[in-house]
Amino acid sequence: MSAPAVVLCRGGAGAVWPVEALAALERRSFSDPWSPLSFEQLSRMPQARLFTLTEEATDATPALVGFALLLSLPPEGELLNLAVAPEKRRQGKGKALMAALLAACREEKIADLYLEVRASNNAARALYGKWGFAEVGRRCGYYANPREDALVMRLDLI
Numbered sequence: 001m002s003a004p005a006v007v008l009c010r011g012g013a014g015a016v017w018p019v020e021a022l023a024a025l026e027r028r029s030f031s032d033p034w035s036p037l038s039f040e041q042l043s044r045m046p047q048a049r050l051f052t053l054t055e056e057a058t059d060a061t062p063a064l065v066g067f068a069l070l071l072s073l074p075p076e077g078e079l080l081n082l083a084v085a086p087e088k089r090r091q092g093k094g095k096a097l098m099a100a101l102l103a104a105c106r107e108e109k110i111a112d113l114y115l116e117v118r119a120s121n122n123a124a125r126a127l128y129g130k131w132g133f134a135e136v137g138r139r140c141g142y143y144a145n146p147r148e149d150a151l152v153m154r155l156d157l158i
Protein backbone atom coordinates (compact mmCIF):
# COMPACT_ATOMS: atom_id res chain seq x y z
CA MET A 1 0.00 0.00 0.00
CA SER A 2 1.40 3.46 -0.88
CA ALA A 3 2.05 5.97 1.92
CA PRO A 4 -0.86 8.38 2.56
CA ALA A 5 -0.37 11.87 1.07
CA VAL A 6 0.58 14.50 3.61
CA VAL A 7 -0.16 18.16 2.81
CA LEU A 8 2.04 20.96 4.16
CA CYS A 9 0.60 24.41 5.04
CA ARG A 10 2.90 27.19 6.13
CA GLY A 11 1.87 29.66 8.80
CA GLY A 12 1.91 33.44 8.47
CA ALA A 13 -0.35 36.36 7.67
CA GLY A 14 -3.25 35.14 5.55
CA ALA A 15 -2.71 31.45 6.26
CA VAL A 16 -5.99 29.57 6.49
CA TRP A 17 -5.77 26.45 8.62
CA PRO A 18 -8.70 24.12 9.42
CA VAL A 19 -8.67 25.34 13.01
CA GLU A 20 -11.97 23.78 14.11
CA ALA A 21 -11.12 20.37 12.63
CA LEU A 22 -7.67 20.50 14.23
CA ALA A 23 -9.15 21.35 17.62
CA ALA A 24 -11.76 18.59 17.28
CA LEU A 25 -9.09 15.96 16.54
CA GLU A 26 -6.98 17.42 19.34
CA ARG A 27 -9.86 16.93 21.82
CA ARG A 28 -10.16 13.27 20.77
CA SER A 29 -6.43 12.73 21.22
CA PHE A 30 -5.35 14.56 24.39
CA SER A 31 -6.61 14.95 27.97
CA ASP A 32 -5.40 18.59 28.02
CA PRO A 33 -6.15 19.68 24.43
CA TRP A 34 -5.17 22.91 22.74
CA SER A 35 -8.05 25.28 22.01
CA PRO A 36 -9.09 26.49 18.54
CA LEU A 37 -7.54 29.84 19.52
CA SER A 38 -4.15 28.16 20.10
CA PHE A 39 -4.24 26.76 16.57
CA GLU A 40 -5.41 30.10 15.19
CA GLN A 41 -2.55 31.95 16.90
CA LEU A 42 -0.01 29.42 15.68
CA SER A 43 -1.31 29.72 12.12
CA ARG A 44 -0.32 33.41 12.18
CA MET A 45 3.34 32.58 12.86
CA PRO A 46 5.58 32.43 9.77
CA GLN A 47 7.76 29.82 11.51
CA ALA A 48 4.84 27.40 11.92
CA ARG A 49 4.29 24.42 9.61
CA LEU A 50 1.16 22.29 9.60
CA PHE A 51 1.15 18.79 8.09
CA THR A 52 -2.27 17.24 7.50
CA LEU A 53 -3.62 13.89 6.41
CA THR A 54 -7.19 13.76 5.15
CA GLU A 55 -9.50 11.02 3.91
CA GLU A 56 -12.79 11.18 2.07
CA ALA A 57 -15.63 10.79 4.55
CA THR A 58 -18.97 9.13 3.77
CA ASP A 59 -20.47 12.38 2.44
CA ALA A 60 -17.41 12.80 0.14
CA THR A 61 -16.05 15.75 2.11
CA PRO A 62 -12.45 15.32 3.19
CA ALA A 63 -12.05 14.59 6.90
CA LEU A 64 -8.94 15.36 8.87
CA VAL A 65 -7.47 12.09 10.17
CA GLY A 66 -4.06 13.27 11.34
CA PHE A 67 -1.82 16.26 11.74
CA ALA A 68 1.62 17.33 12.92
CA LEU A 69 2.92 20.77 13.80
CA LEU A 70 6.48 22.03 13.48
CA LEU A 71 8.06 25.26 14.66
CA SER A 72 10.92 25.94 12.27
CA LEU A 73 13.74 27.96 13.78
CA PRO A 74 16.84 26.74 11.89
CA PRO A 75 19.19 25.31 13.04
CA GLU A 76 16.61 24.14 15.59
CA GLY A 77 13.05 22.97 15.27
CA GLU A 78 10.33 21.82 17.62
CA LEU A 79 7.72 19.20 16.94
CA LEU A 80 4.83 20.90 18.73
CA ASN A 81 2.03 18.44 18.21
CA LEU A 82 1.16 15.16 16.51
CA ALA A 83 -2.14 13.27 16.48
CA VAL A 84 -3.95 10.61 14.49
CA ALA A 85 -7.71 9.95 14.82
CA PRO A 86 -8.23 7.11 17.33
CA GLU A 87 -9.98 4.83 14.81
CA LYS A 88 -7.17 5.37 12.26
CA ARG A 89 -4.20 4.50 14.45
CA ARG A 90 -1.72 1.67 13.82
CA GLN A 91 -2.09 2.07 10.06
CA GLY A 92 1.14 3.96 9.41
CA LYS A 93 -0.36 7.46 9.51
CA GLY A 94 1.83 8.67 12.36
CA LYS A 95 4.82 7.34 10.45
CA ALA A 96 3.73 9.17 7.27
CA LEU A 97 3.34 12.46 9.16
CA MET A 98 6.77 12.05 10.75
CA ALA A 99 8.38 11.25 7.38
CA ALA A 100 6.92 14.43 5.82
CA LEU A 101 7.89 16.55 8.81
CA LEU A 102 11.47 15.26 8.85
CA ALA A 103 11.82 15.83 5.10
CA ALA A 104 10.70 19.44 5.64
CA CYS A 105 13.19 19.81 8.52
CA ARG A 106 16.03 18.69 6.24
CA GLU A 107 14.93 21.10 3.52
CA GLU A 108 14.86 23.94 6.04
CA LYS A 109 18.32 23.03 7.39
CA ILE A 110 17.08 22.11 10.83
CA ALA A 111 19.92 20.25 12.54
CA ASP A 112 18.28 19.51 15.90
CA LEU A 113 14.62 18.69 16.30
CA TYR A 114 13.15 18.75 19.82
CA LEU A 115 9.86 17.58 21.26
CA GLU A 116 8.15 16.99 24.59
CA VAL A 117 6.13 13.90 25.37
CA ARG A 118 4.23 12.68 28.44
CA ALA A 119 6.32 10.16 30.31
CA SER A 120 3.41 7.65 30.21
CA ASN A 121 2.76 8.04 26.45
CA ASN A 122 4.16 4.70 25.36
CA ALA A 123 2.73 4.85 21.82
CA ALA A 124 4.34 8.20 21.02
CA ARG A 125 7.59 7.26 22.75
CA ALA A 126 7.78 4.08 20.67
CA LEU A 127 7.13 6.07 17.49
CA TYR A 128 9.78 8.69 18.30
CA GLY A 129 12.25 6.02 19.36
CA LYS A 130 11.86 4.35 15.97
CA TRP A 131 12.86 7.61 14.28
CA GLY A 132 15.97 7.92 16.45
CA PHE A 133 14.88 10.53 19.00
CA ALA A 134 16.87 10.32 22.23
CA GLU A 135 15.80 11.47 25.68
CA VAL A 136 17.79 14.57 26.67
CA GLY A 137 15.84 15.94 29.64
CA ARG A 138 12.78 15.82 31.87
CA ARG A 139 10.45 18.68 32.87
CA CYS A 140 8.87 17.86 36.20
CA GLY A 141 5.10 18.35 36.40
CA TYR A 142 5.01 19.96 32.94
CA TYR A 143 1.62 18.57 31.90
CA ALA A 144 -1.79 19.09 33.52
CA ASN A 145 -4.85 16.82 33.65
CA PRO A 146 -3.27 14.64 34.91
CA ARG A 147 -0.15 16.34 36.27
CA GLU A 148 2.81 14.52 34.76
CA ASP A 149 6.44 14.97 33.73
CA ALA A 150 7.44 15.70 30.16
CA LEU A 151 10.38 13.94 28.59
CA VAL A 152 12.39 16.18 26.30
CA MET A 153 13.64 14.32 23.23
CA ARG A 154 16.01 15.38 20.49
CA LEU A 155 16.77 14.09 17.02
CA ASP A 156 20.11 14.97 15.45
CA LEU A 157 19.41 15.50 11.74
CA ILE A 158 22.97 16.08 10.53
Ligand SMILES: CC(C)(COP(=O)(O)OP(=O)(O)OC[C@H]1O[C@@H](n2cnc3c(N)ncnc32)[C@H](O)[C@@H]1OP(=O)(O)O)[C@@H](O)C(=O)NCCC(=O)NCCS
Nearest residue numbers: 029082083084089090091092093094095117123124126127
Ligand atom coordinates in the same frame (compact mmCIF):
# COMPACT_ATOMS: atom_id res chain seq x y z
C1 LIG B 1 1.27 8.58 18.69
C2 LIG B 1 0.34 8.47 17.48
C3 LIG B 1 0.39 9.77 16.69
C4 LIG B 1 0.82 7.31 16.58
O1 LIG B 1 0.05 7.33 15.39
P1 LIG B 1 -0.21 6.01 14.54
O2 LIG B 1 -0.79 6.42 13.24
O3 LIG B 1 -0.95 5.01 15.33
O4 LIG B 1 1.29 5.49 14.32
P2 LIG B 1 1.78 4.42 13.24
O5 LIG B 1 0.69 3.47 12.88
O6 LIG B 1 2.44 5.14 12.12
O7 LIG B 1 2.87 3.64 14.10
C5 LIG B 1 4.27 3.85 13.92
C6 LIG B 1 5.01 3.16 15.05
O8 LIG B 1 4.76 3.82 16.30
C7 LIG B 1 4.73 2.83 17.35
N1 LIG B 1 3.38 2.80 17.93
C8 LIG B 1 2.26 3.45 17.50
N2 LIG B 1 1.24 3.20 18.33
C9 LIG B 1 1.70 2.38 19.30
C10 LIG B 1 1.11 1.77 20.44
N3 LIG B 1 -0.18 1.96 20.76
N4 LIG B 1 1.89 1.01 21.24
C11 LIG B 1 3.19 0.80 20.95
N5 LIG B 1 3.82 1.33 19.85
C12 LIG B 1 3.08 2.11 19.05
C13 LIG B 1 5.07 1.50 16.71
O9 LIG B 1 6.46 1.36 16.77
C14 LIG B 1 4.59 1.72 15.29
O10 LIG B 1 5.21 0.91 14.36
P3 LIG B 1 4.53 -0.52 14.04
O11 LIG B 1 3.06 -0.27 13.76
O12 LIG B 1 5.29 -0.97 12.83
O13 LIG B 1 4.73 -1.36 15.26
C15 LIG B 1 -1.13 8.14 17.93
O14 LIG B 1 -1.10 7.06 18.82
C16 LIG B 1 -1.86 9.31 18.59
O15 LIG B 1 -2.42 10.16 17.92
N6 LIG B 1 -1.85 9.34 19.94
C17 LIG B 1 -2.56 10.39 20.69
C18 LIG B 1 -1.87 11.73 20.54
C19 LIG B 1 -0.44 11.68 21.01
O16 LIG B 1 -0.12 11.08 22.04
N7 LIG B 1 0.45 12.36 20.26
C20 LIG B 1 1.86 12.47 20.60
C21 LIG B 1 2.08 13.69 21.42
S1 LIG B 1 3.77 13.87 21.96
